[in-house]
Amino acid sequence: MKKLLASYGNDDEFRLVAERIISEEEKKNNKVLANSLRRTLENSRATEPNHSLKGLEKFSPMYEGNNDFVERVEPSNAHKELILSFDNVRILKGLIEEYRYAETIRKNGLPLRTKLLFCGPPGCGKTLSAEVFSSTLGLPMFVVKLDKLISSYLGETATNIRSIFEFANNKPCILFLDEFDAIARSREDGNEHNELKRVVNSLLLFIERLSPKGFMISATNLDKSIDPAVWRRFDEVIWFKHPDKGMIKKFLKSRLKNIHHDFDSNSYADVLNGLSFSSLERILNQAIKYMIIRKQRILHENYLVDAINDEYRRNGGVEKML
Ligand SMILES: Nc1ncnc2c1ncn2[C@@H]1O[C@H](COP(=O)(O)OP(=O)(O)OP(=O)(O)O)[C@@H](O)[C@H]1O
Ligand SMILES: [Mg+2]
Known part of the structure; x- marks a missing residue:
């Protein structure tokens, strides 16, 4: 409550704190209160002038944690025409619609598909699709550098990792984990008890607990040989193939x-x-x-x-x- 009052005048901070209060009430099983608070918060959002949306996403909050691991990128290729299979068009459109109806879907107690895995050979549109997705939804895109993240975890930077995921839990954005192979592979090699494996497993746990405001998209060149424990963490898997x-x-x-x-x-x-x-x-x-x-x-x-x-x-x- 103190934080809420202190955030007076800072809209983003206010919403962040308000969201936290609501999720705490949800955790305590005070569903009626939580729902009523969420409705109040959403209604106040609905009265915001419309022009605050499109085009202003550039000014949306920056990730301010350790910038070695995560980088804000401007989707520079989003203007290119993206050519997709019928299936993929249907899936991606469906996800966009779902996002636009997120509140209503949540209110009906249904989960949203927000954690996506893009699979397929190099140069077939995984990164481009993530960029087009981000610019279509007007969400800022943050690329997580997994190699740095993994090697750093061995040190004292667990808090930084947590802060990246917390950021995605609270801010509507696209969190893009490119070269997700780094995680999927690390589980395969090395002996049972190696340190890396432990790190990767905890990262997977973070991913499992993640409930992004926008989307978490991971991309990999690996196919079905990926550990099933990794697949399980994603709400949707999209296959990109060579063009027919x-x-x-x-x-x-x-x-x-x-x-x-x-x-x-x-x-x-x-x-x-x-x-x-x-x-x-x-x-x-x-x-x-x-x-x-x-x-x-x-x-x-x-x-x-x-x-x-x-x-x-x-x-x-x-x-x-x-
Ligand atoms: N489906 C597509 N439709 C149109 N152009 C595409 C498509 N896929 C790739 N391209 C072209 O190829 C370039 C590289 O594609 P992209 O970066 O999306 O590949 P990727 O699947 O992410 O590959 P990698 O696995 O190497 O990261 C794009 O910038 C675009 O010019
Ligand atoms: Mg790519």
Whole structure:
């Protein structure tokens, strides 16, 4: 209560303390009081002017803990067209809707899906999807550097880890744990009782207890071989795969829409099949660079062919060269 009074005039601090009081009442099983307090808090939010939302997320509270582990990032790629399978569009849209109806869903006693695992090979849209997700919802994105987090935990920084998770529990944001493999792998190797394993297990416990205001998204290249104890911690697992021919066509069309070219991009779907989106992106970037360097205004087919060959050579797949 003292904290609540002290936070007078500081809206963020006030809400933080108010949320704490409400969750304490919930823990004490004073459901009626907790619900009534939450309603009052939500109603006061509803009377805030609308313009305080979109565009102002840049000014949302910063994480002020140890900045070695967590970094606020601006989703710099969110403007790119994201190409997804039907299933993934459905799942991601569903999550966005759920977030927008969060209060009503919670009031009905139902849990929200807020802890997500993005799985799949490199360059297939895990990070890009997290960025698009963050900018669509207007939530700030914080990247947790897991390697630093894990090695530091052995020292005296457990409090810093706790503070990151507390931050995500209290502030609506996207907490992005990239290269989650670091955790999933560490459980596999080493002997039963190694120190690292202990650390990783406690991190998993933190994740389990986490109940984010926004979302916690973890990304990994590992597949099903991940320890089931790790899977279990997530409310939703989303698979990202290499693009199929339809997606390749869509990608080429989208990226070439403002560039004059003298070839039918659809006819390249076969030869590009099997590559990741980031390979496709690299091919197009390279072809466009050839055009610029040769002072051309049209992207000629031979630039594309050269760039495709560059990519196959780079990947060691010379037999597929054109
Ligand atoms: N689904 C997609 N739709 C459109 N472009 C994509 C898609 N996936 C990847 N790209 C392109 O490839 C780039 C790299 O993708 P991204 O960083 O999302 O890969 P990732 O799955 O996170 O890979 P990694 O496992 O290496 O972190 C993106 O910036 C974008 O240009
Ligand atoms: Mg990534």
